[in-house]
Amino acid sequence: MEDVLIAVIAGCEIGFWVVLATGLLARYPLRLRRTGATLLLCVPLVDLVLLAATAVDLRNGATASAAHGLAAAYLGYSVAFGHSMVRWADEHFAHRFAGGPPPRGRPAYGRARTRHEWREFGKAAVATAVACGLLLAMIVLVGDADRSQALRGWLARLGAILAIWSLWPITHTLWPAKPKERARRG
Template identity: 75%
Template sequence: MLIAVIAGCEVGFWVVLAAGLATRYLLRMRGTGAALLLGVPLVDLVLLAATTIDLHDGGTAGFAHGFAAACLGYSVAFGHSTVRWADERFAHRFAGGPPPRGKPEHGAARARYEWREFGKAALATALACGFLLIMIAWVDDADRTEALHGWLSRLGVVLAVWSIWPITYTLWPAKPKAPSPPAEHGP
């Protein structure tokens, strides 16, 4: 059942985001659109409540509970930038806004960008691990929370893999592409 709630919340996140942006830009109702966008984090609260209620009612923590904690951590850490990313594209496409900012292509700017994204991933991992530890302490039953302990190391592995990008861009920064030589035209 919890997997269905997680899937519903993931879909709900994008539905609420799209509704907020459509209301803001297509219907030109900026205040209502902003209010809908403030509802995006409420989807996370639904997921948190469902997970908590399931454990409170005597459920044994399983894969879904750990996954819910991971989803919450990543949603909180990346939520604002995801909304900003979507807003820039929607404004450009439907409201004549400026072209969206892309990520830097090369050099120190790209390395800084990758480290900033890694910082968000580290925050997401810390939040998810915090949610897991709170669930473990709250249930206070090692048999019922055994599956959550495995998630602590899983999240650590994900963060370690994520660290490859900023390290790579720092040690071997991408260089600007050389302009192509003009094509030769025959006689």
């Protein structure tokens, strides 16, 4: 079943982008604003498919594997970063197809960049919390320490990822990026 769950994870990632692209195509080039908005509201349903597939697999007696841990991590990061990814795509589509303003980029330097990095770290912390919550729920659902061993390993992995991620905003806080000087022409 591990291969099937990996395929479901891949299918959900593809599904995320397909539903997002379909919603944006309906919203901008086709000018079907309500249809586009409805499709964009359906993007989180893709996550529910993965959540259901993972729960059903474990409920049917599967031994938890790396695939189940990956599913929890995927869902955590999707919850935390999904909205900003949809907003990013919406800004690009609006600019390209509806004459909207140019998309906002990441600040290049200064306090704005530092705030940006801390905001992204906050999303990563939310992602880790959601993923760890799902992992703990899976461990309880399985109810057998031997069958849920792989999930406990994911708790440590996600904590390590978050610790490494924290270095980026800390670095920007201590040594903020400065504007590059323009080369003098002479």
